[in-house]
Amino acid sequence: MPELRKTVVEIEGRLHEEYVVVDGEDLPAWPEDRVLSRVGQPLPRVDARAKVTGTARFTHDIQLPGMLHARILRSPHPHARLRRIDVSGALAVPGVLAVLTHENVPELGWPGRPLFDTVLRYQGAEVAAVVAVDEAAATDALDKISVEYEPLPFVVDLEAAVEPDAPRVYPEGNVSADEASVYVRGDTDQGFAEADVVVEANFRTAAQLHNCFETHGSVCSWDGGRLTVWDSTQHVFGVRKTLAQAFGLPMHDVRVIKQFMGGGFGSKGGTGRYTVIAALLARQTGRPVKLLLDRREENLATGHRHNTLQYIKLGARSDGTLTAIYHQVFAGVGAWGWVAPVGGPARELYRCPNVKTEEYAVCLNLGPDSAFRAPGYVEGTVALEGAMDDLAVALGMDPIELRLRNYADTNQPRNLPYSGKGLREAYRIGAELMGWHLRETTGYLPRKRTILATLGGGGNHSPEGEQPPAGPGGVEDLVCWPGTQPEDLPPHRRRGLGMASQIWGGGGGPPAHAEVRVNPDATVTVATGTQDIGTGTRTVLAQVAAEELSIPVEHVRVLLGDTEAGPYGPISAGSLTVASVGPAVRAAAADARRQLVELAASLLDAKVEELILKDGRVEVAGSPERGIALRELTARLGNFMVTGHGSRGPNPEDVAVHTFGAQFAEVEVDLETGAVEVTRIVAVHDSGRIINPLTTSSQVEGGVIQGLGFALSEERAVDPQTGRVLSADLENYRIPTALDVPIIDHVMVPGADLAANNLGAKGVGEPPIIPTAAAVANAVYDALGIRPTDLPLTRPRVLAAIKRLEEAAQAVEAGAESGKEQAGEGGTR
Amino acid sequence: MERRGPGPVPVRMTVNGVTYELTVPPRRTLLDALREDLGLTGAKRVCDEGTCGACTVSLDGQAVYSCLVLAVECEGRTVETVEGLIRDGELHPVQEAFIEHDAAQCGFCTPGQIMALKALLDQNPRASLEDIRQTVAGNLCRCGAYPKIIAAGLTAAGVVAARAAAKAPEDGGAGA
Amino acid sequence: MKPFAYTAATSLDQAQEILSEEWGSRLYAGGTDLLTLTKRGTVSPDHLVDIKGLADFRYLRHLTGGGLAIGALTTLAELEANRTVHRRFPALARSIAVTGTPQLRNRATVGGNLCQQPRCWYYRGDFPCLLHGDEVCGAAKGENAYHALFGYESADGNRCVAVHPSDPAVALSALEAEVVVAVPGEAPVNWEATPIDDLFQQPTKDFPGTTILNPGDVVVEIRVPEQPKGSRQVYLKAMDRAAWAFALVSVAAVATLDGNRLADLRLALGGVAYKPWRARHAEEIARGHVVSPELVDEIVELAAEGAMPLGANEYKVPLLKGLVRQALRAVTDESRGI
The missing domain is CATH 3.30.390.50 (CO dehydrogenase flavoprotein, C-terminal domain)
Incomplete structure (x- = not known):
């Protein structure tokens, strides 16, 4: 019986308490020692063949009879008022059927901002849309639309936008202190007063563009009053809901389909404005309409990981015990958007009684931001784990020792113990694999205890009207002697080791529902409204159903990515799919299994309690001769399909469910050219029970590689004079190539999280990207002796750091010569 | 040859063993002709300017970015796309290896990756790890499946080399 | 891309005739640069004259005295695979190996590589640029991390500060190579060899090309002299x-x-x-x-x-x-x- 339950749901690092429908009693998790034969196997993907043969149909590949093509005209200006628009030229282009603008766009129940606004707040804002018989005609017609813009003052630089006299994206200002996300635990003033050592630092991270290979896009088709949409989305049910609302349709008249998707990484969670535009044009023309964004539009208008400006300050006793953490974040959210939980790691990762985090959204005349794989935590971990290494240097402690000293056994914001936390084990395994002990024996660390010099850094950053952060007025870089370097390195290269920790949710939660249908030939169809966004969902769900029903995985087919395929499935985001939908599938399979056993009981003239379902047979336990093959059983039922229903149970109330991990990086820095070469990454993560080690390893490698891009090369560049994006393409926005990938060793901490859900499994999509950049930056710190504070670590930044290092060394040398203070045991090489 | 276009002109080319006569304007790229005119949607349009590799096909045996080839240039030429690799239901060793190693995450760059590696192995049945790495470097993957793509390339190279050795017993004695 | 006509040239003469006489015609070979420019609308040719099929200009020949003559339509992949290039001109071989990708090198010709336009993101985007006919170079005071250190005379915005993107050109310069330019109407015996450094010019508002070539001029050969022993x-x-x-x-x-x-x-x-x-x-x-x-x-x-x-x-x-x-x-x- 469905029942309404209140539960804590966590999405992309933020917690919400919600009522959800739960169907029936949940099953206990498979115990730790249960031997599972399908779950835990490194099976190739069930849809791999479609992908390698080119038959996997992505939204881009949908072609319908009579289909038209639409393109969007977008603002070339970062901020402008639309004065006048004339579309007659476009309508005269052969093959053009219609043009939509703010003047003729129909009224909609669309909850978003106007589809075509007259104040355009970023380059890429929608101005008009053209529909034509083919893409070339639609594109040609865009050039024939004549628009008069009144350019307005703009701001595209995060640091400039927080200034009181900056041009305003909205009249009320760019930074709203009222809407800041502020968290306080204990008393940080007191905490810093109790500290023996205080470190502070400013960090900057760049806007990261998703660059999903399949650009955002939709194909919309009306059949009478019914709307069918093929959409490149992470949430078919979410899109259905919004479209039904926008067009005033009953929900059963909207169908959203997404069978394959060429990457989303968080940017495809909502309903696209392009989708609504395509549906409007399809309704208007009475023909199916395909609207795909091109690469430039993708990079201007579909979201990004916000850039950040962060100030962090840590206080600790001389034994390393943290007494206070203060973390202040300014995030460039674009024309509108949200601040991701950048302060999350500071709030949760370490045991600390006094914590304050402040997260401010700063509006800019750039495209709105969106979630990007572990939004906020990637950026926040760079700052927290960087500052922890500063603290380790200041205390003369090993970075891992310092982290263990402040190990948190409870979720402090919620005051709940963790359901499972394998971080200590991740440190141990990772340190061993990386050879962390070499860091001491080669003398890296002891030598670093000698602080060579302090260099003045930038001032603190605080919003208008805010008190400046506690502590000294400026942040200073600590410049230290790098230790003895390995003998195999040429003198112009420096090697360094660094590490960083990861915390994230990934426990999922309700609502998520599934159906398991057993066909007359005993093959099984799993139907659920989730989607496989390239993570392997089809495969792991097939494994879960096969495990519960004790049948081969090949006998299971998973229907998903279609609002008419099965019951509700949640958004594929927040690393929640396996931990949300997986348990629902298991529950549905268990329901089907129960029914099969009941049917067999009457055929075998046995009691239900005596029967077991095993390896494709139902039989009396201990008397295998009294049994029936599953296939024989289902064949007896005529064309009846046994259908099991299941849902994700509520989250546990007495524990907090999280994923943890640690990554270690080894880098080599070329002092002559500023090249940072990451030579090895060791990634150790705890995500509970692993359903499929093969697809899990793909997720880990993929996360690390995207993290390396964030650390080393990915950066949106904006022209300060025109406010336009210079790197809205794959030439100037540099994602890693195959040759940029180091050796990646990865291990999943063994063990299931039995309190988490009936699988004992947690998500693994986002955790691996979280600590990579921080670990790399810490390794560069180790190699150079100077903390990199701005990411990505491109040549200009690294060469500037090397220059400061040389200047500091010269200053010390000069000081030593004049008989002043001796800077430790170092000395120039 | 005469001046052709700018309106649609006939072009005859062989794609996956079938000869087609298309009518396309000179500005139509091979990629768009394959996808839109022939319905062969395996090759993908990601950047449309030769900066990603997802549209890689084989043109007269060489891997090319089909977004940087005009369809009109392909008069009398032979094109192979990912759809053409399957023979009597049997996959090419590169395809088999991609499945085995989980070398496709979202799968969008996959056809291009496969065509690039297939062209390498056609030209060099004894491709080394470095050859494979250099080849994969011409095809971006946003999911970061690179380690597995390279592993799949190595596995496929092993299969192709073994088959080449079996076909040419005279140099079989030299070992693989 | 705007519509354009296409001619597969059957002789260099035919191509040169069109290129020197028809406004809006562009020389087309590997296409790896021209098509990207055309797609972005940076250039809008009316007519592409494809010389790729001219097999006479696709060769590698040993010069008497030990150097190497490279037909301009030789692809970078063909050069890369050549043993002589590897053995005697390793700097050139390396510069090709680090150019683009295998797919690009399969298409790109060595002549086209030398004659390619700058990669400047102001030039290739919707930004102020002298080469678009604007009054000022957007890069001179803008995001110029990828721009010039030398040769631009002044950063006042009146000079293009883009850099030449070719790798092989750099190696060929150090090897003191020469390029042979075919001028329309001239018999091949009169084609002159020019030191490679002299092929390039700073693009200007009025002449937005990277080379000294006039319409119809075609680089037909690159001559790499034998290098000193040892x-x-x-x-x-x-x-x-x-x-x-x-x-x-x-x-x-x-x-x-x-x-x-x-x-x-x-x-x-x-x-x-x-x-x-x-x-x-x-x-x-x-x-x-x-x-x-x-x-x-x-x-x-x-x-x-x-x-x-x-x-x-x-x-x-x-x-x-x-x-x-x-x-x-x-x-x-x-x-x-x-």
Whole structure:
């Protein structure tokens, strides 16, 4: 019986308490020692063949009879008022059927901002849309639309936008202190007063563009009053809901389909404005309409990981015990958007009684931001784990020792113990694999205890009207002697080791529902409204159903990515799919299994309690001769399909469910050219029970590689004079190539999280990207002796750091010569 | 040859063993002709300017970015796309290896990756790890499946080399 | 792309006739540059004249006296696969191997590679650019991390500060190669060979090309002279990522050692000017001197002599010095490598 339950749901690092429908009693998790034969196997993907043969149909590949093509005209200006628009030229282009603008766009129940606004707040804002018989005609017609813009003052630089006299994206200002996300635990003033050592630092991270290979896009088709949409989305049910609302349709008249998707990484969670535009044009023309964004539009208008400006300050006793953490974040959210939980790691990762985090959204005349794989935590971990290494240097402690000293056994914001936390084990395994002990024996660390010099850094950053952060007025870089370097390195290269920790949710939660249908030939169809966004969902769900029903995985087919395929499935985001939908599938399979056993009981003239379902047979336990093959059983039922229903149970109330991990990086820095070469990454993560080690390893490698891009090369560049994006393409926005990938060793901490859900499994999509950049930056710190504070670590930044290092060394040398203070045991090489 | 276009002109080319006569304007790229005119949607349009590799096909045996080839240039030429690799239901060793190693995450760059590696192995049945790495470097993957793509390339190279050795017993004695 | 006509030229004469007489016609070969420009609308040709099929210009021939003549329509992949290139011109071989990707090298011709337009993101986007006919160079005061250190005279916005993107051009410059240009109406015997450095010119508002070529002029051959016996060559390229990027800075070095003495040194720098930038002063100072740490320091400093950073590209100065130092190490001390 469905029942309404209140539960804590966590999405992309933020917690919400919600009522959800739960169907029936949940099953206990498979115990730790249960031997599972399908779950835990490194099976190739069930849809791999479609992908390698080119038959996997992505939204881009949908072609319908009579289909038209639409393109969007977008603002070339970062901020402008639309004065006048004339579309007659476009309508005269052969093959053009219609043009939509703010003047003729129909009224909609669309909850978003106007589809075509007259104040355009970023380059890429929608101005008009053209529909034509083919893409070339639609594109040609865009050039024939004549628009008069009144350019307005703009701001595209995060640091400039927080200034009181900056041009305003909205009249009320760019930074709203009222809407800041502020968290306080204990008393940080007191905490810093109790500290023996205080470190502070400013960090900057760049806007990261998703660059999903399949650009955002939709194909919309009306059949009478019914709307069918093929959409490149992470949430078919979410899109259905919004479209039904926008067009005033009953929900059963909207169908959203997404069978394959060429990457989303968080940017495809909502309903696209392009989708609504395509549906409007399809309704208007009475023909199916395909609207795909091109690469430039993708990079201007579909979201990004916000850039950040962060100030962090840590206080600790001389034994390393943290007494206070203060973390202040300014995030460039674009024309509108949200601040991701950048302060999350500071709030949760370490045991600390006094914590304050402040997260401010700063509006800019750039495209709105969106979630990007572990939004906020990637950026926040760079700052927290960087500052922890500063603290380790200041205390003369090993970075891992310092982290263990402040190990948190409870979720402090919620005051709940963790359901499972394998971080200590991740440190141990990772340190061993990386050879962390070499860091001491080669003398890296002891030598670093000698602080060579302090260099003045930038001032603190605080919003208008805010008190400046506690502590000294400026942040200073600590410049230290790098230790003895390995003998195999040429003198112009420096090697360094660094590490960083990861915390994230990934426990999922309700609502998520599934159906398991057993066909007359005993093959099984799993139907659920989730989607496989390239993570392997089809495969792991097939494994879960096969495990519960004790049948081969090949006998299971998973229907998903279609609002008419099965019951509700949640958004594929927040690393929640396996931990949300997986348990629902298991529950549905268990329901089907129960029914099969009941049917067999009457055929075998046995009691239900005596029967077991095993390896494709139902039989009396201990008397295998009294049994029936599953296939024989289902064949007896005529064309009846046994259908099991299941849902994700509520989250546990007495524990907090999280994923943890640690990554270690080894880098080599070329002092002559500023090249940072990451030579090895060791990634150790705890995500509970692993359903499929093969697809899990793909997720880990993929996360690390995207993290390396964030650390080393990915950066949106904006022209300060025109406010336009210079790197809205794959030439100037540099994602890693195959040759940029180091050796990646990865291990999943063994063990299931039995309190988490009936699988004992947690998500693994986002955790691996979280600590990579921080670990790399810490390794560069180790190699150079100077903390990199701005990411990505491109040549200009690294060469500037090397220059400061040389200047500091010269200053010390000069000081030593004049008989002043001796800077430790170092000395120039 | 005469001046052709700018309106649609006939072009005859062989794609996956079938000869087609298309009518396309000179500005139509091979990629768009394959996808839109022939319905062969395996090759993908990601950047449309030769900066990603997802549209890689084989043109007269060489891997090319089909977004940087005009369809009109392909008069009398032979094109192979990912759809053409399957023979009597049997996959090419590169395809088999991609499945085995989980070398496709979202799968969008996959056809291009496969065509690039297939062209390498056609030209060099004894491709080394470095050859494979250099080849994969011409095809971006946003999911970061690179380690597995390279592993799949190595596995496929092993299969192709073994088959080449079996076909040419005279140099079989030299070992693989 | 705007609509355009297409002609597969059957002879060079035919192509040159169209190109010199028809406004809006463009020479088309590998297409790896022209099509990207056309797709972005940076250029809008009305007519592409495809010379790829002219097999007469696709060859590698040994010159009497030991050099190599390369037909301009030879693809980079064909050059890359050539043993002579590898053995005798390793700097050229390396510069090709780090150009683009296998797919691009399968299409790109060596002639087209030399004649390609700048990769400047102002030029290739919707930004102020002298080459678009705007009054000012957007990069001079904008995001110019990828722009020139040398040769642009003034950063007042009236001069293009883009750099030439070719890697092979840098190696060919250090190898003192020449290019043969076919001029419309001239018989092949009158085609002249020009030192490669002289092929390039700084693009201007009125002449937005990177070369001295007039419409209808076609680079038909590249001649690489035999290098001195015992000379050592290297090509080093610094990029933002490990592959598939244009050079931030690159260095081609050709050194001839007589024992411990540098009999001859040629240093060409890429990514720093509108053409391969020869560090002539450094070359002169080096000539005839015994290799020593002091000499290396001096060469390194002189290589950067006259550099005029624009703002965001200041890092290119230490980078170029570092690369020159590594190149010198590679060509003067075989045992140490780079």
